[in-house]
Amino acid sequence: MTLTAGKFVIKIPASSANLGPGFDSMGVALNLYLRLEVEKNEKWECFSTSDELKDFPTDEKHFICQIAIQTAAKFGKELHPCKIKVESDIPLARGLGSSASAIIAGIELADYVGELGLTKEEKLLLATEIEGHPDNVGASLYGGLVIGSYQQGEVDVVSISDIAFEMVAIIPKESLLTKDSRGVLPIEFSYQSSIRASSISNVLVAALLSQNWELAGKMMEKDIFHQPYRKPLIPFYDDVAIFAKSEGAFGVALSGAGPTVLCFCAEGKGILLEKSLNTAFPDMTVKVLSIDFTGSNVSQLNNCIVN
Known part of the structure; x- marks a missing residue:
């Protein structure tokens, strides 16, 4: 798929980190979601119908846009501006990975619009470099239960899906x-x-x-x-x-x-x-x-x- 093929949706799950003693290394993806509806536009524009999200910047200064622009720049790409409807049922600043989901959303936006062709492993490393640890971002990216380690610029994770x-x-x-x-x-x-x-x-x-x-x-x-x-x-x-x-x-x-x-x-x-x-x-x-x-x-x- 390419951006010219039409509008697209980015959907990112919430996450919970640590589960007690798995500090900065264990996370689980949750069925609460950040959802972006995106189409190319003449300028960067973000909007939301959610009261909790209405105070965020409405242009390229929006956190998700900033992550996307910075990610693309790492690969020598300048992103085409987009119009983005942002909706979320992930409570902010409550320990449910709202910032991690936004980071993953920005990276997915850069990958799709900029046609970067990133692997999941590359997306995870980019997100972990921003977040500082792989628990929340790993869970939001992979889903399931994720156990990871970030050491000396390398991130290793195990994603577990056969657990209930x-x-x-x-x-x-x-x-x-x-x-x-x-x-x-x-x-x-x-x-x-x-x-x-x-x-x-x-x-x-x-x-x-x-x-x-x-x-x-x-x-x-x-x-x-x-x-x-x-x-x-x-x-x-x-x-x-x-x-x-x-x-x-x-x-x-x-x-x-x-x-x-x-x-x-x-x-x-x-x-x-x-x-x-x-x-x-x-x-x-x-x-x-x-x-x-x-x-x-x-x-x-x-x-x-x-x-």
């Missing part, structure tokens, strides 16, 4: 910027603490892959990389965790840097857990989520997107 669990997100009205949540983390870890923390993370991976949900939940609670430092910023965390586990959740963890809390349950149990949590925490948004296994997707759109 559900999550119920507890999303507060208040936002929490990642930079603020990272500000409470320790600057360094002792050798012994690093061994302990990595062993917990390793067991979490093994438990998830073997569908030993009870053990997976236990490892989520044992995280020492980031959750003990971030929990004081999330005053409702302990109440949610205690209640969710009493209602059938096998594990509870901060979604990324927070403040959203994810309650994990076996497949098919999410709706009942959502109902219970909604009753217990009426002042917050409670949403049952499933794993998105498609990842980022670009497809042709036949209908006109502009009025």
Whole structure:
């Protein structure tokens, strides 16, 4: 497909990082989406019907456009301007990968409009260089459960699609910027603490892959990389965790840097857990989520997107 073939849609899933001890290395794609409807235009123009997105720039200064323009420039290309309708059901600054999905969207936009011919591996490296770690961007790009490492300019990931669990997100009205949540983390870890923390993370991976949900939940609670430092910023965390586990959740963890809390349950149990949590925490948004296994997707759109 080429840009001259008509309008097209870029669809990117949300993501949750860490799952407890998988700090900056583990992410899961979620069935909330950032959606761009794109057509070539005389100038860069972005618009949205969503109130949450209306304060963003409406020209090439829009974050997604900036990522696209900068990505194309790395390959010596200047992008044709586009008119872009941006819609999203991913809450901003809530730990659900809204910035990572925007980064992937920008890279997909550059690849499609600029006809760069990027592989997924190249897209991942570009996104990881921007984000700093591959957990959220990897999940949004590949879908499923992603485990990755970014070292010395190289990124390695394993994408897992044969896994099934559900999550119920507890999303507060208040936002929490990642930079603020990272500000409470320790600057360094002792050798012994690093061994302990990595062993917990390793067991979490093994438990998830073997569908030993009870053990997976236990490892989520044992995280020492980031959750003990971030929990004081999330005053409702302990109440949610205690209640969710009493209602059938096998594990509870901060979604990324927070403040959203994810309650994990076996497949098919999410709706009942959502109902219970909604009753217990009426002042917050409670949403049952499933794993998105498609990842980022670009497809042709036949209908006109502009009025």
